[in-house]
Amino acid sequence: MADKRDYYEVLGVGRSASADEIKSAYRKMALQFHPDRNPDNPEAEDKFKEAAEAYEVLGDAGKRAQYDRFGHAGMNGQGFGDHFHSSEDVFSAFGDIFGDFFGFGAAAGGRRRPRAGADLRYNLTVSFRDAAKGTEVDLNIPKKEVCSDCSGSGSAPGHSAETCQHCRGQGQVTQSQGFFRISVPCPVCRGEGQVVTHPCAKCRGQGIVQVNKSLKVRIPGGVDNGSRLRLRGEGEPGDFGGPHGDLYVVIYVEEDKIFTRRGQDLVIVADISIVQAILGAKIEVPTLDEPVTLEIPKGTQSGKILRIKGMGLPHLGSTQKGDLLVEVSVRIPTKVTKKQEELLREFDKLEESRPLNKVKDFFKKAMGD
Ligand SMILES: [Zn+2]
Numbered sequence: 001m002a003d004k005r006d007y008y009e010v011l012g013v014g015r016s017a018s019a020d021e022i023k024s025a026y027r028k029m030a031l032q033f034h035p036d037r038n039p040d041n042p043e044a045e046d047k048f049k050e051a052a053e054a055y056e057v058l059g060d061a062g063k064r065a066q067y068d069r070f071g072h073a074g075m076n077g078q079g080f081g082d083h084f085h086s087s088e089d090v091f092s093a094f095g096d097i098f099g100d101f102f103g104f105g106a107a108a109g110g111r112r113r114p115r116a117g118a119d120l121r122y123n124l125t126v127s128f129r130d131a132a133k134g135t136e137v138d139l140n141i142p143k144k145e146v147c148s149d150c151s152g153s154g155s156a157p158g159h160s161a162e163t164c165q166h167c168r169g170q171g172q173v174t175q176s177q178g179f180f181r182i183s184v185p186c187p188v189c190r191g192e193g194q195v196v197t198h199p200c201a202k203c204r205g206q207g208i209v210q211v212n213k214s215l216k217v218r219i220p221g222g223v224d225n226g227s228r229l230r231l232r233g234e235g236e237p238g239d240f241g242g243p244h245g246d247l248y249v250v251i252y253v254e255e256d257k258i259f260t261r262r263g264q265d266l267v268i269v270a271d272i273s274i275v276q277a278i279l280g281a282k283i284e285v286p287t288l289d290e291p292v293t294l295e296i297p298k299g300t301q302s303g304k305i306l307r308i309k310g311m312g313l314p315h316l317g318s319t320q321k322g323d324l325l326v327e328v329s330v331r332i333p334t335k336v337t338k339k340q341e342e343l344l345r346e347f348d349k350l351e352e353s354r355p356l357n358k359v360k361d362f363f364k365k366a367m368g369d
């Protein structure tokens with residue numbers, strides 16, 4: 001921040017201004033440049049944030065003394081400075097001050113600061129094929145929602161919440177206990193600074209109701225176990241005008257009888273006969289769509305993996321796909337007929353490269369003979 005303006009200049013007060021003068025100058029500026037009154041005006045928003053930053057320092061005796069001695073340099077490295085990124089940041093820092101004179105959202109009143117709503121999690125089980133190809137599901141989410149009858153105010157139509165008489169809207173009351181005076185949340189308004197005098201019938205004054213919300217959710221092809229889909233703003237409502245939380249749909253994928261998954265590749269095991277392995281063959285293999293023909297080369301060994309390009313699972317958010325890996329398993333017959341046995345013995349006699357079959361052959365091989 002090379003050319004930061006002087007905080008006193010920002011608020012338009014003298015260096016000797018009293019705490020009350022500073023507070024009132026800040027209120028004036030906040031009113032003038034408040035984003036609700038200056039929609040789509042980035043200049044006003046900058047001024048609004050600049051004023052909030054100045055007030056954060058000058059409104060605090062300790063920070064103000066530091067600033068008076070060292071200027072902006074004294075504020076660096078202490079977490080002060082350029083951190084009001086949005087007007088929400090400003091509300092959450094100085095909600096009380098605005099609460100006194102803004103009617104926006106539900107932020108009027110002592111302690112009513114906007115807070116984001118809770119995130120929700122929904123565990124969704126999908127079949128292997130739905131996860132592979134993508135699908136659309138209807139979810140029924142039990143959640144809290146802002147009451148539509150009172151827009152969350154909790155008050156019946158034609159009424160509004162009144163400042164709590166017990167705490168005079170502060171949300172806190174001071175109690176004496178022996179020598180001590182301690183502040184506790186007001187028991188009448190439960191710290192909110194306001195009381196609903198005519199509760200809304202639908203939500204009984206709570207401002208929120210329990211609903212079952214139906215949602216159509218598109219599950220993209222290629223999701224895996226543990227994939228999380230984030231649905232922005234589908235969580236619980238925020239407090240006092242804060243934003244909704246998000247809904248996370250966590251995916252569980254069922255196993256498939258035929259396919260297993262390795263990254264974005266699909267794996268299947270194809271049984272072939274010894275003759276097919278030796279002489280080669282064309283076999284039909286299943287895919288996620290129609291079966292395809294696969295050429296088994298001559299002399300294929302058991303355990304060999306043949307790759308069919310692009311027949312695997314889609315990469316999330318891409319048109320690229322993994323491969324289909326076909327693991328060849330050579331079936332050895334457990335029973336043969338007399339005729340087959342004769343032919344195999346005949347075959348064995350003619351087989352030049354027959355593998356080692358006697359104990360002494362193993363030793364020969366081991367000696368490098
Ligand atoms: Zn209501």
Ligand SMILES: [Zn+2]
Binds near residue numbers: 165166170187190193
């Ligand atoms: Zn109260």
